[in-house]
Amino acid sequence: MDLFGTDGVRGEVNEDITPELALKLGKSTKIITEKGDSVLICRDTRKSGRTLEYGLASGISSTGRTAYLLDEMPTPAIPILMEEFDAKVGVVVSASHNLAKDNGIKFFNSRGLKLAPNVEEKIEKFIVARERSALANWQDIGDIKTVENSDELYLEALKNKFSEGLPDLSGFKLVMDCGHGATYRVGPSTFDELGAEVVKMGINPTGFNINQNCGSTSLEKLKEEVVTRKADLGVAFDGDGDRALFVDENGSEIDGDRVLYMAAKWLLKEGRLDPPTVVSTVMSNLGLEKSLSDLGIDLVRTRVGDKYVAQEMLEREALVGGEQSGHVIFREINTTGDGLVTALMVLRILRETDKSISELAGGMTHYPQVLYNVPTDNKEDFQSNREIQKEVARWEEEIGERGRILVRPSGTQDVIRVMVEGDTQERAEEVANRLGQSIDNELNSN
Numbered sequence: 001m002d003l004f005g006t007d008g009v010r011g012e013v014n015e016d017i018t019p020e021l022a023l024k025l026g027k028s029t030k031i032i033t034e035k036g037d038s039v040l041i042c043r044d045t046r047k048s049g050r051t052l053e054y055g056l057a058s059g060i061s062s063t064g065r066t067a068y069l070l071d072e073m074p075t076p077a078i079p080i081l082m083e084e085f086d087a088k089v090g091v092v093v094s095a096s097h098n099l100a101k102d103n104g105i106k107f108f109n110s111r112g113l114k115l116a117p118n119v120e121e122k123i124e125k126f127i128v129a130r131e132r133s134a135l136a137n138w139q140d141i142g143d144i145k146t147v148e149n150s151d152e153l154y155l156e157a158l159k160n161k162f163s164e165g166l167p168d169l170s171g172f173k174l175v176m177d178c179g180h181g182a183t184y185r186v187g188p189s190t191f192d193e194l195g196a197e198v199v200k201m202g203i204n205p206t207g208f209n210i211n212q213n214c215g216s217t218s219l220e221k222l223k224e225e226v227v228t229r230k231a232d233l234g235v236a237f238d239g240d241g242d243r244a245l246f247v248d249e250n251g252s253e254i255d256g257d258r259v260l261y262m263a264a265k266w267l268l269k270e271g272r273l274d275p276p277t278v279v280s281t282v283m284s285n286l287g288l289e290k291s292l293s294d295l296g297i298d299l300v301r302t303r304v305g306d307k308y309v310a311q312e313m314l315e316r317e318a319l320v321g322g323e324q325s326g327h328v329i330f331r332e333i334n335t336t337g338d339g340l341v342t343a344l345m346v347l348r349i350l351r352e353t354d355k356s357i358s359e360l361a362g363g364m365t366h367y368p369q370v371l372y373n374v375p376t377d378n379k380e381d382f383q384s385n386r387e388i389q390k391e392v393a394r395w396e397e398e399i400g401e402r403g404r405i406l407v408r409p410s411g412t413q414d415v416i417r418v419m420v421e422g423d424t425q426e427r428a429e430e431v432a433n434r435l436g437q438s439i440d441n442e443l444n445s446n
Helices: 019-032 049-062 077-081 118-128 150-161 186-193 219-227 256-269 286-294 306-316 337-354 357-361 386-402 423-444
Strands: 009-012 039-042 066-072 085-095 100-109 144-146 174-179 197-201 233-237 244-247 278-282 296-302 320-322 328-330 369-375 404-409 415-421
Touching: 019 049, 019 085, 019 118, 039 049, 039 077, 049 066, 049 085, 049 100, 049 144, 049 337, 066 077, 077 085, 077 150, 077 404, 150 186, 150 256, 150 337, 174 186, 174 219, 186 197, 186 337, 197 219, 219 233, 219 328, 233 337, 244 256, 244 337, 256 278, 256 328, 256 337, 256 357, 278 306, 286 296, 296 306, 306 320, 306 328, 320 337, 320 423, 328 337, 337 357, 369 423, 386 404, 415 423
Parallel strands: 039 066, 039 085, 066 144, 174 197, 174 233, 278 296, 278 320
Antiparallel strands: 009 100, 085 100, 233 244, 320 328, 369 415, 404 415
């Protein structure tokens, strides 16, 4: 049973993700908690979210645990508020950047980290076994409690985590696109409170419009609004609020790689980047690696997934890490990607350096990057196919130090992902297309 993907359980509502599955997953928290423990739950703005939230809560309480419901809140509210409720497990109902037809369920352990693969395997075995022994006696059933002031608790927790307090943002004008997702309340209110002039977008969730032509997966409207409003910058969150991407004053995109570069350079100058290490994934641009190296900073790469970044950061005691997609982790503040924290840190850097975001991001070399997806039902044949491995090696030798090639099976879709970076856009496109077509021919010719 392959229930968990790269970021929890995810799929189409009432097909892959059902109330029955949520109930079982709620019961499964028994194997990582004790009787009487608390479990913290939040959800994004999808119509299906409350149904799944109630299923989880019912499963949790049926085993003698207490379920606290934070209602609609960003994913990073869970790890940062677990101590407040003495929670041993946190659960998020969200499909992140996906559209409303999908939903998902992901877990955090008592340290605020996503579950290790061996724990996910235990949960899968528990669900398959369908053990009735999970249920508590009738008099031991746990409570289900709704938290009324979750926004205030989250903001107060952020204030306490920022050692120097939250930055004064008076004088900044920014456009904020919440993607009709989980940040639609707490995002604008936080930046309003800090004195910024905030132009608000994506703050009217219907249950069906999350991530729909808005948010971090669709930046075109944000780019137009930033330029039209003559704002200092724009920020876009994804549906569950753990990602943030930016737009500079000229309407150009600032991705997670550039945020990592800006943050690491600033922390280094402040004498706070100890050790001088940034953690990111194999997808991060070669230009980030070379630009950090020029500053004397090491880039450590992990497999794709912010949970792998977080684990590597802990092991190396790194202060900053993240993904190109906008998951950025500031370890002293939160244990997972937090869009609000990322935006606050970027604005603090702008304030303290007295520079525009385009100036700061422009210091990073960027190699043109091309992605080519090869749909296939034969993902498992990729690693063992000698012709494919020879073709990859041939192009790696051809491109040399002028670029980088990464070929990997997707963890969420039936595709092989081909990523090519080159010294020119044309060269990267040529190599990606030719290599992708070769892989397509090998895997799909029959």
